[in-house]
Amino acid sequence: MAHPGPIARLIEQFQKLPGIGEKTATRLAYHVLKSAPVLAQGLAEAIRRVKEEVVLCRSCWNLTDADPCAICRDDRRDPLQICVVEEPPDLLAIERTGKFRGHFHVLHGALSPLDGIGPDDLHFGELLDRLEKLGKKCEVIVATNLNADGEATALYLARILKPIGYRVTRLAQGIPTGGDLEYVDPLSIAKSLENRREL
Ligand SMILES: [Zn+2]
Incomplete structure (x- = not known):
């Protein structure tokens, strides 16, 4: 029936x-x-x-119900530290550590040549525009996932940004390889932020 x-x-x-x-x-x-x-x-x-x-923040591209989002509006945060993540849940994972007081930039994905995802499919251009306005004192902390696509994205950012004078750092290992940031415990993320390395 x-x-x-x-x-x-x-x-x-x-x-x-x-x-x-x-x-x-x-x-x-x-x-x-x-x-x-x-x-x-x-x-x-x-x-x-x-x-x-729910809309995208036009500055950091995080999901928000107010544009600019609460993080971008918070002037107690360090404007010269930009943490680059793949997706909004990764940003939340880093916020949960309570250890990061800079700003974010959400790419909405990672480079993945196999899936045909290149720089133009992500919010790279907007990141470059933001950095240009902020000046060369910026540190870009790459917190993409620790898998092949995340690493490729980190290397790409270093290759683009270092020659034009920005400091580019990467989360330290200690997060399980292949690890999706979203599912990593806050303590491990806090540690790998603290021990971030130059790219
Ligand atoms: Zn924002």
Whole structure:
């Protein structure tokens, strides 16, 4: 027997989410159906608002509900330290350490020749513009992931930025190789920030 139309539609929508198969989608749909109306309304409202209200900060390219974001607006932070990360969750991982008081730049990915991702697909140009405005006293701390793409991105940044006079450093090893920053504990990140090395 088929599910009634509206339930089938909800199952179909849930199944479009990553990691959700037909069984889980069906369980979720029936859970929504059985729950108080406030759950369905809250869910629908939260989904709608995340698309309407979350934007990219035009300075650091982090996700934010106010542009410029709270980090870029914070004038107690050191404007001459720019920590470059791949994705917004990496930025949050570094913020959780409480040890970094500079600014960020989110690339939204890493160089990956195999996947056809080159410098023009990431926010490199905007980083160069920012650095130019800030001057040569800037330190660029490359906190891309410690896997092949992250390393390639770090080397690319060093190759571009060092010849024009910027200091470029890289998180120290100590984060498991292949490690996605997002899942590394704050203490290890804090340590590898502290022991960062010149590139
Ligand atoms: Zn920002």
